[in-house]
Amino acid sequence: MSQGLKIVLSGPSGSGKGTIVKELIKDKQFQLSISATTRAPRQGEEEGVHYFFKTREAFETMIAQNELLEHAQFCGNYYGTPKAFIEDSVKNGKDVILEIEVEGAMQIKEIYPEAVFIFVVPPSLTELENRLVGRNTETREVIDQRLGRAKEELALYKQYDYVVVNDRLVEAIEEIQCIVRAEKLRSSFYGQNIENENR
């Protein structure tokens, strides 16, 4: 069985990457890496499904005990990727999606240079603000904070292998599926799998 792909998906808050991921993982080929965070759950978010919700103290213990592959602070909260899950899923042939912000993505690049890095952008900053206001999950203060961070993040698109403009959701999803299909046809991906088989 061939190993799966590691896919890192970033993009500013409101770029729609969360919705894209929700659609992608309907296909069981994909598996989402569940992050730990100190952010409070939003309405409808469940422990162990959307995030592992932690206190700051518990999160800092996870850092100290080296339980996270990467972690970063985003608008005042910690977010991090638990270790074991990714390797296990990839070995089982699943394509693992890490939906994480830019700083964490760059840490993953150091650890897994073979991962595929995809950056999702909104059609414009105005559209981004409309989406953040429209989804009604954050206060105005947090929205402004996230917009500020979005501008910083948008400047970092060159760190990624691909940029997907999320204007129409269906097209954005199709584009990501195409990227994944093409990445699996790379000679390097083939080579990696042969090496693993011969081990």
Ligand code: 5GP
């Ligand atoms: P939200 O609070 O909107 O769920 O997430 C805020 C930001 O944190 C998003 O850009 C999201 O991709 C990012 N994020 C979620 N999980 C992780 C993680 O495990 N590590 C890092 N570095 N960022 C994460």
